[in-house]
Amino acid sequence: MFSEVEMKHLRRCVELATEALEAGDEPFGSVLVGADGTVLAEDRNRVASGDRTRHPEFELARWAARNMSPGERSAATVFTSGEHCPMCAAAHGWVGLGRIVYVSSSQQLVSWLAELGVPASPVSPLPIRAVVPGLLVEGPVPVLADQVRELHRRFAQSGHPRHSRS
Numbered sequence: 001m002f003s004e005v006e007m008k009h010l011r012r013c014v015e016l017a018t019e020a021l022e023a024g025d026e027p028f029g030s031v032l033v034g035a036d037g038t039v040l041a042e043d044r045n046r047v048a049s050g051d052r053t054r055h056p057e058f059e060l061a062r063w064a065a066r067n068m069s070p071g072e073r074s075a076a077t078v079f080t081s082g083e084h085c086p087m088c089a090a091a092h093g094w095v096g097l098g099r100i101v102y103v104s105s106s107q108q109l110v111s112w113l114a115e116l117g118v119p120a121s122p123v124s125p126l127p128i129r130a131v132v133p134g135l136l137v138e139g140p141v142p143v144l145a146d147q148v149r150e151l152h153r154r155f156a157q158s159g160h161p162r163h164s165r166s
C-alpha cells in the first residue's frame with residue numbers, strides 16, 4: 001500500500017517519537033515532505049517544556065506557513081507517528097497542507113492509554129477528517145503500529161506526567 005520511500009518516512013517518525021520518549025517528552029514524531037519527495041522539516045513532541053501545545057504536527061504547520069507557498073503546501077505530505085489531534089489537524093487545515101499519513105490512529109491511542117490506566121485527554125480525540133473534511137488521510141500502518149504502542153507503554157511506565165492541565 002505504501003512505497004518503500006513512504007515507509008522510510010514513517011520509520012523516521014517512529015525514530016523521532018523514540019527520541020522524544022528518551023528526552024522525557026510524549027512519543028510522537030512527524031516529517032514534512034514536499035511534492036518532489038524532499039524532506040523539508042521534521043520534529044518531535046516537546047511538551048515536557050511545560051507548553052502542552054508543542055506537538056510536532058503543529059510545529060510543521062507553522063514551519064509550512066513561514067516557508068512554503070500555498071501551492072507547495074497543498075502538494076506536500078505530512079507523515080506522523082500518531083494521527084493529528086484536533087489542534088494540529090486545525091493548524092494543518094488552516095495553512096492548507098495536503099495529505100497526511102499516520103502510523104497509529106487516535107482511536108488506537110485512546111484504547112492503548114485506557115488499557116495502561118492513563119487518564120483521558122482533556123481534548124476530544126476527533127479523527128482528522130472530523131476537523132478537516134475532504135483532506136486525504138491514510139493510516140493506520142499496522143506493521144509499525146506495534147512499535148508506537150510500545151513507545152506509549154514505555155512512556156506511561158516512565159512516570160512522566162501526561163495530560164496534566166497545569
Ligand SMILES: Nc1nc2[nH]cnc2c(=O)[nH]1
Binds near residue numbers: 026
Ligand atoms: N498526534 C499527536 N497527538 C498527541 N497527543 C498528545 N500529544 C500529541 C502529539 O504530539 N501528537
